Amino acid sequence: MIKNSETIDEFLARSAADVEEAVRAAAAAEIMPRFRRLAAHEVDEKSGPHDLVTDADRRAELYLTEALGALLPGSVVVGEEAVHANPASYEAIRGEAPVWIVDPVDGTRQFVHGEDGFCTLVALAQGGVVRASWTYAAARDQLATAVRGGGAYLDGERLFAGPPEPDHDLRVATSHPDYTTDEQKRALLGLRVPGVAFRSCGSAGLEYLAIARGDLDALAFSWEAAWDHAAGLLLVEEAGGAHLTLTGEPFRITGGNSLPFTAARDAATARRIAALLSGSAG
Known part of the structure; x- marks a missing residue:
């Protein structure tokens, strides 16, 4: 106490x-x-x-x-x-x-x-x-x-996540399409570009751990439930990673986030995934 x-x-x-x-x-x-x-x-x-x-x-x-x-x-x-x-x-x-x-x-x-x-x-x-x-x-x-x-x-x-390996496709875990809105599906389609290899996620907590360990490069999730994200987001941050919503702000456990959002091994990767999700990638 x-x-x-x-x-x-x-x-x-x-x-x-x-x-x-x-x-x-x-x-x-x-x-x-x-x-x-x-x-x-x-x-x-x-x-x-x-x-x-x-x-x-x-x-x-x-x-x-x-x-x-x-x-x-x-x-x-x-x-x-x-x-x-x-x-x-x-x-x-x-x-x-x-x-x-x-x-x-x-x-x-x-x-x-x-x-x-x-x-x-x-x-x-x-x-x-x-x-x-x-x-x-x-x-x-x-x-x-x-x-x-x-x-x-x-x-x-x-744990130190470190930057992704150069000259390799980014490994990204994403929300399953069955749990996304049409607008979120369109945002996730932004990941269908050369240099990104994505798959549907498993346990959110273990996906965050994979990022903190450097076994996964980023994730893109479309829901806000704090019990799925709070523990993992801090784990990623403390391993040197970063997280961003579509508005370029960190994810807030209190809600009101622009979705989907991303968490990644480093800030540069988070910015890249967020740009792809928002359609602003050059």
């Missing part, structure tokens, strides 16, 4: 390891015991057959809501499943209280299909600024962390 006049930075210096422990414990208790063991009654559709939720999502979010709230009294938790049940709870992201932004299973489709490309995402933000993040790929036993101004790490090793 924050004591007296302790700042978020001081809390993180003292309690970051406790957050990591909570994330790992939630996955161990509620996610991994159900991995490749889901019964039919443990999987439901939300908005359609491609938008799934499982008992692992629900129970891991409840676990994290209790654990994170106990670590930081006075904070609030904005979780994907809680917002689905009560959309008004999303407004807490725009408030002044510290807010935990939680996606208990990012990549639920992969999780349901028994694939290991899923992760748990937790970010701590205040005043619309992400201060720290945790990306835990439990099936791969990988944990990436970032603290604003303190760097990005994967399993304790510092």
Whole structure:
């Protein structure tokens, strides 16, 4: 908990390891015991057959809501499943209280299909600024962390994205066409140029991690849900990358962004992808 006049930075210096422990414990208790063991009654559709939720999502979010709230009294938790049940709870992201932004299973489709490309995402933000993040790929036993101004790490090793390799096509992950508006589809078509190799994305959190590691050059996403982006955007920033919306401004977790937006290994690549998306590339 924050004591007296302790700042978020001081809390993180003292309690970051406790957050990591909570994330790992939630996955161990509620996610991994159900991995490749889901019964039919443990999987439901939300908005359609491609938008799934499982008992692992629900129970891991409840676990994290209790654990994170106990670590930081006075904070609030904005979780994907809680917002689905009560959309008004999303407004807490725009408030002044510290807010935990939680996606208990990012990549639920992969999780349901028994694939290991899923992760748990937790970010701590205040005043619309992400201060720290945790990306835990439990099936791969990988944990990436970032603290604003303190760097990005994967399993304790510092991450530096670096610029893309010269004389190679840019590797770009994009929103699936089924989840985009007609206008966004037209923007994404701007990536159909020589020198860009694009594919549909998997787990957003793992795509951000791939950028921070230098295994992916950029992404182009068309939705704003903070639980998908908050953790990964800070990870990319702290690894030396950048993110831009169509108006040339960084993505805001509080919303109102011009979409699609991009995140990339370096600022030059972010500018190039943003220009292609906006149709202003020369």
